[in-house]
Amino acid sequence: MSISLLKNEQFQLYKGPLLPLALILHTMKSFDVPLVYRSPLISAVKKKRKEKDRMKKDFSPTLLDFGPVRIFLARHFGFCYGVENAIDIAFRTIEENPGKRIYLLSEMIHNPQVNADLEASGVQFLQDNSGKQLIPFDSLTAEDIVLIPAFGTTLKIEKQLRDLGIPIEKYNTTCPFVEKVWNRSEVIARSNYTIIIHGKPTHEETRATFSHAASNAPSIVVKDMDQAIELGKYITGELPSEQFYTDFKHQVSAGFNLEKDLQRIGVVNQTTMLASDTQAIADYLKEIMMSHYGLDENNIKERFADTRDTLCYATNDNQTSVTGMLQTEADLAVVVGGYNSSNTSHLVELCEEKLPTYYINNEEKILSRDAIKHFNFHTTMELVTENYLPGKEPVNILVTSGASCPDALVEGVIKKLAGFYPASRSIEDLVDILNNQE
Secondary structure, X not given: OOEEEOOOOOOOOOOOOHHHHHHHHHHHOOOOOOHHHOOHHHHHHHHHHHHHOOOOOOOOOEXXXXXXXXEEEOOOOOOOHHHHHHHHHHHHHHHHOOOOOEEEOOOOOOOHHHXXXXXXXXXXXXXXXXXXXXXXXXXXXXXXXXXXXXXOOOHHHHHHHXXXXXXXXXXXXXXXXXXXXXXXXXXXXXXXXXXXXXXXXXXXXXXXXXHHHHOOOOEEEEOXXXXXXXXXXXXXXXXXXXXXXXXXXXXXXXXXXXXXXXXOEEEEEOOOOOHHHHHHHHHHHHHHHHHHHOOOOOOHHXXXXXXXXXXXXXXXXXHHXXXXXXXXXXXXXXXXXXXOOHHHHHHXXXXXXXXXXXXXXXXXXOOOOOEEEEEEOOOOEEEEEEOOOOOOOOEEEEEEEOOOOOHHHHHHHHHHHHHOOOOOOOHHHHHHHHHHOO
């Protein structure tokens, strides 16, 4: 058998309250995504896995056995609900509005191919990823269309666009799971909790979430566990209060009062962060509150809000799938996705802990059998590694991709790797086997 499903029951899906929403959304709506982003091979794999594992409990990889090279494909990868929703709205908007000026606030998603395709269709970007203005808002008119990207945007920008008479609701592609974080923040804000956001301070989604949270409650961004530990020392008074506003400069809401605004807290996240990191930060701060205020599990809600239901199902699935995939003995891993994609970089981070990992954005980065150009997200530089493929057969390669990466790019990478081995089975043969498999 050239294709098999590797069973391992220890990798279980997070069964928090978020799962029903994910299932409801997937049941209610399908998306019209351009065929150029689809892949016959990946579609066949995902269809077969869904048939065999409808409850999404098996996180072991799929083996694509080409003979001299064996590809172990993560259980979940590629376009998530929010990305497909954004792409559907964007290309439908272009099709339905010929001759109109169409703008995007910034990149629709963090994938260079998708954004290049949108630009080729006439869409112009108003800002870059850091929020720098490329086209002034005052050049827009009420007749123009402005697409809100999947990351969402700030309340200030929403108001600017509305004041220009631009109907942003119709063209808002904000991911519903990002909006879920905003809604949950609003709910706990009503109970006088301060909002702590685990995220990258300059990321579009974090800037948007911070804006929405800060409109309802004192808010602060922590970028990692080190900053969470530092914040804990301000809660307990171990660090002087005057240092706080320097350490968290540009990461706290206006008027933040250290003495009173850290007495009741809740933790939410940028949905593309490592779910395990967010949970670890929340657990750490919860312990700080329990110890500092003499609380236990029965009364911790007096000081700490339960926000576990804000973890994104797709981020969790993709990360858990990498954990499952890494249980397989392999020679290397290849992760495909945009180099500014937060969720993709975290998949790379997980793989790097176990084996040589190559982060690429398309098959062209695989220069030859002997050399690969890949991205080091720690230094934000590309480098070339030689002799990345071992001189043995079969070679075992783990493959996954980020939530904004088209399946067609993953197939392209697999096809190129298999092409270095003349005795390999063809992609078409594997698709036929999958489609005819009982």
